[in-house]
């Protein structure tokens with residue numbers, strides 16, 4: 001049993017690139033008809049592009065939202081099939097969870113995912129191995145907005161931007177489905193402030209793009 005998240009190696013920061021500091025903006029748990037469209041509109045207004053880690057069981061119903069996100073310039077990545085705690089699954093079920101997610105992604109998006117973020121930031125040994133076999137790079141995050149709790153947009157922006165610096169991977173949520181909060185709306189409402197603070201610091205915010213595991 002793994003007791004802590006990030007127990008397995010994975011990407012937590014962007015490599016230093018050319019062209020000034022940049023940070024990645026990522027969203028987990030969609031596509032969600034109650035939340036993702038609002039996030040997409042807020043991103044358009046702020047002129048930002050992001051990476052969406054989508055959940056297979058949601059993709060099967062709301063594939064049009066994911067395709068819409070991609071057509072608007074966002075990157076899609078995989079967050080698994082049913083959002084379980086991997087370490088609570090048998091090895092066979094954990095492998096199946098990852099494989100089913102890949103299948104749902106391929107069916108909805110028409111291509112294979114390359115990046116995978118485990119729910120709660122936790123792999124089991126079996127799910128980690130399955131990712132490797134399926135060609136998925138594990139991705140964590142370096143800052144979050146605590147937006148799975150019922151907090152307002154100002155607090156989300158404060159937390160996400162507290163130590164904002166080049167190379168950071170910000171994690172937010174475009175759904176309240178797997179969280180305690182009743183409404184996901186505060187995430188979209190936090191985006192203008194996050195965009196403004198990044199601009200003040202001269203940090204370009206965008207999708208993860210191609211990232212590779214170095215550790």
Ligand SMILES: [Zn+2]
Nearest residue numbers: 028029119120
């Ligand atoms: Zn999640």
